[in-house]
Amino acid sequence: MTIEIRGSTILAALENQGYRSTLPRREIIENLEKRSDGFTAEDLVRDLPHIGRATVFRTIKLLLEAGIICKLSLINGEPRYSLAHAEHHHHTVCVTCGTIGEFHAGTVERILRLIGNEVGGSIIGHRIELYISCADCARQNIPVPTVGHTHVS
Amino acid sequence: MTIEIRGSTILAALENQGYRSTLPRREIIENLEKRSDGFTAEDLVRDLPHIGRATVFRTIKLLLEAGIICKLSLINGEPRYSLAHAEHHHHTVCVTCGTIGEFHAGTVERILRLIGNEVGGSIIGHRIELYISCADCARQNIPVPTVGHTHVS
Protein backbone atom coordinates (compact mmCIF):
# COMPACT_ATOMS: atom_id res chain seq x y z
CA MET A 1 0.00 0.00 0.00
CA THR A 2 2.97 2.33 0.44
CA ILE A 3 3.70 4.47 -2.57
CA GLU A 4 7.44 4.70 -2.70
CA ILE A 5 8.84 6.53 -5.66
CA ARG A 6 12.52 6.16 -4.87
CA GLY A 7 14.51 3.03 -4.12
CA SER A 8 13.91 0.06 -6.36
CA THR A 9 10.18 0.61 -6.25
CA ILE A 10 9.66 2.89 -9.19
CA LEU A 11 7.87 -0.10 -10.60
CA ALA A 12 5.55 -0.20 -7.59
CA ALA A 13 4.69 3.45 -8.23
CA LEU A 14 3.69 2.60 -11.78
CA GLU A 15 1.68 -0.42 -10.62
CA ASN A 16 -0.10 1.78 -8.12
CA GLN A 17 -1.12 3.97 -11.03
CA GLY A 18 -2.67 0.99 -12.76
CA TYR A 19 0.10 0.15 -15.20
CA ARG A 20 1.21 -3.42 -15.76
CA SER A 21 4.53 -4.71 -14.61
CA THR A 22 6.05 -5.99 -17.82
CA LEU A 23 9.51 -7.31 -18.51
CA PRO A 24 10.53 -4.43 -20.82
CA ARG A 25 9.42 -1.88 -18.22
CA ARG A 26 11.32 -3.65 -15.49
CA GLU A 27 14.45 -3.76 -17.60
CA ILE A 28 14.22 -0.13 -18.61
CA ILE A 29 13.69 1.00 -15.04
CA GLU A 30 16.53 -1.17 -13.79
CA ASN A 31 18.78 0.26 -16.46
CA LEU A 32 18.08 3.89 -15.78
CA GLU A 33 18.28 3.46 -12.04
CA LYS A 34 21.94 2.62 -12.53
CA ARG A 35 22.62 5.95 -14.22
CA SER A 36 23.53 8.76 -11.88
CA ASP A 37 23.85 11.17 -14.77
CA GLY A 38 21.52 12.31 -17.45
CA PHE A 39 20.83 9.90 -20.28
CA THR A 40 19.35 9.92 -23.75
CA ALA A 41 16.61 7.73 -25.11
CA GLU A 42 19.21 6.35 -27.48
CA ASP A 43 21.32 5.25 -24.51
CA LEU A 44 18.49 2.99 -23.45
CA VAL A 45 17.78 1.79 -26.99
CA ARG A 46 21.45 0.90 -27.38
CA ASP A 47 21.70 -0.79 -23.97
CA LEU A 48 18.55 -2.84 -24.43
CA PRO A 49 18.61 -3.88 -28.05
CA HIS A 50 16.01 -6.61 -27.56
CA ILE A 51 13.45 -3.98 -26.52
CA GLY A 52 11.67 -2.17 -29.32
CA ARG A 53 12.44 1.44 -29.92
CA ALA A 54 8.80 2.44 -29.56
CA THR A 55 8.59 0.68 -26.21
CA VAL A 56 11.56 2.61 -24.90
CA PHE A 57 9.94 5.88 -25.86
CA ARG A 58 6.56 4.81 -24.52
CA THR A 59 8.12 3.89 -21.20
CA ILE A 60 10.02 7.16 -21.03
CA LYS A 61 6.79 9.03 -21.56
CA LEU A 62 5.14 7.00 -18.83
CA LEU A 63 7.91 7.75 -16.37
CA LEU A 64 7.83 11.43 -17.28
CA GLU A 65 4.13 11.58 -16.63
CA ALA A 66 4.58 9.78 -13.32
CA GLY A 67 7.20 12.38 -12.38
CA ILE A 68 9.84 9.69 -11.96
CA ILE A 69 12.17 11.13 -14.54
CA CYS A 70 12.60 14.63 -15.95
CA LYS A 71 13.26 15.82 -19.45
CA LEU A 72 15.62 18.69 -19.96
CA SER A 73 17.63 20.39 -22.68
CA LEU A 74 21.33 20.85 -23.09
CA ILE A 75 22.22 24.38 -24.12
CA ASN A 76 22.13 23.37 -27.79
CA GLY A 77 18.66 21.96 -27.35
CA GLU A 78 19.57 18.26 -27.25
CA PRO A 79 17.17 16.41 -24.96
CA ARG A 80 18.34 14.58 -21.86
CA TYR A 81 16.47 12.59 -19.28
CA SER A 82 17.39 12.31 -15.64
CA LEU A 83 16.00 10.54 -12.59
CA ALA A 84 14.09 12.97 -10.39
CA HIS A 85 15.65 12.85 -6.96
CA ALA A 86 13.53 15.52 -5.37
CA GLU A 87 9.92 16.53 -5.43
CA HIS A 88 10.12 19.84 -7.23
CA HIS A 89 13.40 21.05 -8.58
CA HIS A 90 15.25 22.37 -11.58
CA HIS A 91 18.51 21.50 -13.23
CA THR A 92 21.98 22.78 -13.72
CA VAL A 93 23.50 21.55 -16.94
CA CYS A 94 27.21 21.77 -17.63
CA VAL A 95 27.64 23.10 -21.15
CA THR A 96 30.90 21.26 -21.68
CA CYS A 97 30.55 17.85 -20.03
CA GLY A 98 26.77 17.67 -19.85
CA THR A 99 26.66 16.73 -16.18
CA ILE A 100 23.30 17.43 -14.71
CA GLY A 101 22.65 18.69 -11.20
CA GLU A 102 19.53 19.58 -9.31
CA PHE A 103 18.62 22.66 -7.36
CA HIS A 104 15.59 24.02 -5.67
CA ALA A 105 14.82 27.68 -5.12
CA GLY A 106 11.55 28.55 -3.47
CA THR A 107 12.15 32.22 -4.13
CA VAL A 108 12.28 31.70 -7.86
CA GLU A 109 9.01 29.78 -7.80
CA ARG A 110 7.37 32.52 -5.76
CA ILE A 111 8.50 35.23 -8.14
CA LEU A 112 7.34 33.31 -11.18
CA ARG A 113 3.97 32.89 -9.49
CA LEU A 114 3.79 36.67 -9.02
CA ILE A 115 4.73 37.28 -12.63
CA GLY A 116 2.05 34.85 -13.72
CA ASN A 117 -0.53 36.82 -11.79
CA GLU A 118 0.64 40.07 -13.32
CA VAL A 119 0.37 38.66 -16.83
CA GLY A 120 -3.22 37.60 -16.19
CA GLY A 121 -4.51 34.09 -16.78
CA SER A 122 -3.35 31.20 -14.70
CA ILE A 123 -0.06 29.48 -14.27
CA ILE A 124 0.33 25.96 -15.58
CA GLY A 125 4.00 25.35 -15.00
CA HIS A 126 7.44 26.52 -15.87
CA ARG A 127 10.73 25.35 -17.20
CA ILE A 128 14.03 26.54 -15.82
CA GLU A 129 17.48 25.40 -16.77
CA LEU A 130 20.68 26.91 -15.48
CA TYR A 131 23.63 26.45 -17.82
CA ILE A 132 27.00 26.37 -16.14
CA SER A 133 30.53 25.29 -16.68
CA CYS A 134 30.77 22.90 -13.75
CA ALA A 135 33.47 23.07 -11.08
CA ASP A 136 35.42 20.23 -12.70
CA CYS A 137 35.35 21.65 -16.21
CA ALA A 138 36.13 25.14 -14.92
CA ARG A 139 39.12 23.81 -12.90
CA GLN A 140 40.45 21.91 -15.92
CA ASN A 141 39.96 25.04 -17.99
CA ILE A 142 37.87 23.20 -20.54
CA PRO A 143 36.82 25.91 -22.98
CA VAL A 144 33.16 26.80 -23.10
CA PRO A 145 31.73 26.44 -26.60
CA THR A 146 30.52 29.76 -27.90
CA VAL A 147 26.79 29.49 -27.93
CA GLY A 148 25.20 32.17 -30.00
CA HIS A 149 22.55 33.58 -27.75
CA THR A 150 23.87 32.98 -24.29
CA HIS A 151 20.98 33.75 -22.01
CA VAL A 152 18.90 31.18 -23.75
CA SER A 153 15.21 31.94 -24.19
CA MET B 1 27.10 53.45 -38.49
CA THR B 2 24.17 53.23 -36.12
CA ILE B 3 23.43 49.71 -35.01
CA GLU B 4 19.69 49.56 -34.80
CA ILE B 5 18.27 46.18 -33.99
CA ARG B 6 14.61 47.07 -34.02
CA GLY B 7 12.57 48.75 -36.71
CA SER B 8 13.14 47.59 -40.25
CA THR B 9 16.87 47.57 -39.72
CA ILE B 10 17.44 44.04 -38.56
CA LEU B 11 19.19 43.69 -41.86
CA ALA B 12 21.48 46.59 -40.98
CA ALA B 13 22.39 44.80 -37.77
CA LEU B 14 23.39 41.74 -39.73
CA GLU B 15 25.37 43.82 -42.20
CA ASN B 16 27.19 45.46 -39.32
CA GLN B 17 28.19 42.01 -38.19
CA GLY B 18 29.73 41.34 -41.58
CA TYR B 19 26.96 39.33 -43.15
CA ARG B 20 25.83 39.92 -46.68
CA SER B 21 22.49 41.43 -47.56
CA THR B 22 20.97 38.80 -49.80
CA LEU B 23 17.50 38.55 -51.26
CA PRO B 24 16.52 35.44 -49.27
CA ARG B 25 17.63 37.06 -46.01
CA ARG B 26 15.72 40.24 -46.80
CA GLU B 27 12.59 38.25 -47.59
CA ILE B 28 12.85 36.12 -44.46
CA ILE B 29 13.39 39.15 -42.24
CA GLU B 30 10.54 41.03 -43.87
CA ASN B 31 8.31 38.03 -43.37
CA LEU B 32 9.04 37.49 -39.72
CA GLU B 33 8.84 41.18 -38.90
CA LYS B 34 5.16 41.00 -39.83
CA ARG B 35 4.52 38.28 -37.24
CA SER B 36 3.67 39.61 -33.83
CA ASP B 37 3.30 36.10 -32.48
CA GLY B 38 5.63 33.19 -32.29
CA PHE B 39 6.29 31.30 -35.50
CA THR B 40 7.77 28.02 -36.61
CA ALA B 41 10.50 27.43 -39.14
CA GLU B 42 7.88 25.63 -41.20
CA ASP B 43 5.77 28.81 -41.26
CA LEU B 44 8.60 30.55 -43.07
CA VAL B 45 9.30 27.59 -45.35
CA ARG B 46 5.61 27.49 -46.30
CA ASP B 47 5.36 31.28 -46.80
CA LEU B 48 8.50 31.49 -48.89
CA PRO B 49 8.40 28.40 -51.06
CA HIS B 50 10.98 29.75 -53.48
CA ILE B 51 13.57 29.88 -50.69
CA GLY B 52 15.37 26.65 -49.89
CA ARG B 53 14.63 24.88 -46.66
CA ALA B 54 18.28 24.92 -45.61
CA THR B 55 18.50 28.65 -46.20
CA VAL B 56 15.52 29.28 -43.94
CA PHE B 57 17.17 27.30 -41.17
CA ARG B 58 20.54 28.92 -41.76
CA THR B 59 18.99 32.37 -41.54
CA ILE B 60 17.10 31.46 -38.39
CA LYS B 61 20.34 30.35 -36.81
CA LEU B 62 21.97 33.60 -37.84
CA LEU B 63 19.21 35.69 -36.32
CA LEU B 64 19.32 33.62 -33.15
CA GLU B 65 23.03 34.20 -32.80
CA ALA B 66 22.57 37.89 -33.44
CA GLY B 67 19.98 37.95 -30.64
CA ILE B 68 17.32 39.23 -33.04
CA ILE B 69 14.98 36.32 -32.51
CA CYS B 70 14.56 33.85 -29.64
CA LYS B 71 13.90 30.17 -29.68
CA LEU B 72 11.54 28.74 -27.12
CA SER B 73 9.51 25.61 -26.41
CA LEU B 74 5.82 25.09 -26.09
CA ILE B 75 4.94 22.97 -23.08
CA ASN B 76 5.02 19.83 -25.23
CA GLY B 77 8.49 20.70 -26.44
CA GLU B 78 7.56 22.00 -29.89
CA PRO B 79 9.97 24.75 -30.91
CA ARG B 80 8.81 28.28 -31.61
CA TYR B 81 10.67 31.37 -32.64
CA SER B 82 9.77 34.91 -31.71
CA LEU B 83 11.16 38.37 -32.39
CA ALA B 84 13.09 39.64 -29.39
CA HIS B 85 11.55 42.92 -28.35
CA ALA B 86 13.71 43.55 -25.32
CA GLU B 87 17.33 43.16 -24.43
CA HIS B 88 17.12 40.39 -21.89
CA HIS B 89 13.86 38.71 -21.15
CA HIS B 90 11.99 35.44 -20.88
CA HIS B 91 8.72 34.20 -22.23
CA THR B 92 5.26 33.33 -21.15
CA VAL B 93 3.70 30.69 -23.36
CA CYS B 94 0.00 29.98 -23.36
CA VAL B 95 -0.46 26.23 -23.25
CA THR B 96 -3.75 26.36 -25.13
CA CYS B 97 -3.39 29.03 -27.82
CA GLY B 98 0.39 29.22 -27.95
CA THR B 99 0.52 33.00 -27.64
CA ILE B 100 3.92 34.16 -26.52
CA GLY B 101 4.58 37.05 -24.19
CA GLU B 102 7.72 38.54 -22.73
CA PHE B 103 8.65 39.36 -19.19
CA HIS B 104 11.69 40.49 -17.36
CA ALA B 105 12.47 39.79 -13.74
CA GLY B 106 15.75 41.02 -12.38
CA THR B 107 15.12 39.21 -9.12
CA VAL B 108 15.00 35.87 -10.84
CA GLU B 109 18.26 36.55 -12.62
CA ARG B 110 19.91 37.57 -9.39
CA ILE B 111 18.78 34.43 -7.62
CA LEU B 112 19.95 32.19 -10.44
CA ARG B 113 23.30 33.93 -10.28
CA LEU B 114 23.48 33.12 -6.57
CA ILE B 115 22.56 29.50 -7.18
CA GLY B 116 25.22 29.26 -9.84
CA ASN B 117 27.82 30.44 -7.35
CA GLU B 118 26.65 27.93 -4.80
CA VAL B 119 26.90 25.08 -7.29
CA GLY B 120 30.50 26.01 -8.08
CA GLY B 121 31.77 26.60 -11.59
CA SER B 122 30.61 29.52 -13.66
CA ILE B 123 27.32 30.51 -15.13
CA ILE B 124 26.93 30.44 -18.87
CA GLY B 125 23.27 31.19 -19.25
CA HIS B 126 19.81 30.04 -18.41
CA ARG B 127 16.51 29.18 -19.92
CA ILE B 128 13.22 30.09 -18.33
CA GLU B 129 9.76 29.57 -19.72
CA LEU B 130 6.57 30.31 -17.85
CA TYR B 131 3.61 28.26 -19.02
CA ILE B 132 0.24 29.88 -18.53
CA SER B 133 -3.30 29.73 -19.69
CA CYS B 134 -3.52 33.28 -20.99
CA ALA B 135 -6.20 35.78 -19.93
CA ASP B 136 -8.18 35.19 -23.13
CA CYS B 137 -8.14 31.40 -22.91
CA ALA B 138 -8.90 31.48 -19.20
CA ARG B 139 -11.87 33.85 -19.76
CA GLN B 140 -13.25 31.64 -22.53
CA ASN B 141 -12.74 28.65 -20.26
CA ILE B 142 -10.70 26.83 -22.85
CA PRO B 143 -9.67 23.65 -21.11
CA VAL B 144 -6.00 23.22 -20.35
CA PRO B 145 -4.62 20.01 -21.83
CA THR B 146 -3.41 17.71 -19.11
CA VAL B 147 0.31 17.75 -19.44
CA GLY B 148 1.92 14.92 -17.58
CA HIS B 149 4.57 16.57 -15.53
CA THR B 150 3.32 20.06 -14.98
CA HIS B 151 6.25 21.92 -13.51
CA VAL B 152 8.32 21.07 -16.51
CA SER B 153 12.01 20.37 -15.92
Added chain:
DNA sequence: AGGGTTATTGAGACAAAGTATCTTTCATAT
Protein backbone atom coordinates in the same frame (compact mmCIF):
# COMPACT_ATOMS: atom_id res chain seq x y z
C1' DA C 1 -4.33 -23.71 -12.77
C1' DG C 2 -6.87 -22.25 -17.12
C1' DG C 3 -8.98 -18.77 -19.98
C1' DG C 4 -10.69 -14.51 -21.50
C1' DT C 5 -9.89 -9.58 -21.75
C1' DT C 6 -7.22 -5.86 -22.59
C1' DA C 7 -2.92 -3.57 -22.03
C1' DT C 8 1.43 -3.76 -23.98
C1' DT C 9 4.93 -5.01 -27.27
C1' DG C 10 7.62 -5.21 -31.64
C1' DA C 11 8.38 -4.10 -36.32
C1' DG C 12 8.62 -0.93 -39.33
C1' DA C 13 6.74 3.11 -41.72
C1' DC C 14 6.25 7.85 -40.95
C1' DA C 15 7.00 12.73 -39.18
C1' DA C 16 9.20 16.95 -37.59
C1' DA C 17 13.13 19.66 -37.12
C1' DG C 18 17.12 20.28 -38.54
C1' DT C 19 22.13 19.44 -40.63
C1' DA C 20 25.69 18.16 -44.24
C1' DT C 21 27.41 18.16 -48.75
C1' DC C 22 28.32 19.82 -52.96
C1' DT C 23 27.68 22.60 -56.94
C1' DT C 24 26.06 26.97 -58.58
C1' DT C 25 25.04 31.75 -57.98
C1' DC C 26 25.41 36.20 -56.20
C1' DA C 27 27.45 40.36 -53.24
C1' DT C 28 31.00 42.96 -52.55
C1' DA C 29 35.73 44.96 -52.82
C1' DT C 30 38.98 46.30 -55.97
Added chain:
DNA sequence: ATATGAAAGATACTTTGTCTCAATAACCCT
Protein backbone atom coordinates in the same frame (compact mmCIF):
# COMPACT_ATOMS: atom_id res chain seq x y z
C1' DA D 1 34.07 44.84 -64.82
C1' DT D 2 35.75 41.16 -62.46
C1' DA D 3 37.69 38.05 -59.00
C1' DT D 4 36.72 35.98 -54.68
C1' DG D 5 34.47 34.17 -51.14
C1' DA D 6 30.07 33.98 -48.95
C1' DA D 7 25.62 32.32 -49.46
C1' DA D 8 21.92 29.62 -51.83
C1' DG D 9 19.54 25.52 -53.65
C1' DA D 10 18.83 20.72 -54.04
C1' DT D 11 18.80 16.78 -51.89
C1' DA D 12 20.24 13.15 -48.87
C1' DC D 13 20.77 12.22 -44.22
C1' DT D 14 20.16 12.43 -39.01
C1' DT D 15 17.89 12.69 -34.69
C1' DT D 16 14.11 12.27 -31.85
C1' DG D 17 10.25 10.72 -31.64
C1' DT D 18 5.11 8.92 -33.06
C1' DC D 19 1.62 5.78 -35.43
C1' DT D 20 -0.38 1.53 -36.91
C1' DC D 21 -1.45 -2.98 -36.52
C1' DA D 22 -0.88 -7.72 -35.70
C1' DA D 23 1.05 -10.76 -32.06
C1' DT D 24 1.90 -11.39 -27.19
C1' DA D 25 1.67 -11.27 -22.39
C1' DA D 26 -0.38 -9.46 -17.74
C1' DC D 27 -3.87 -9.66 -14.82
C1' DC D 28 -8.43 -10.92 -13.10
C1' DC D 29 -11.82 -14.28 -12.47
C1' DT D 30 -13.39 -18.63 -11.25
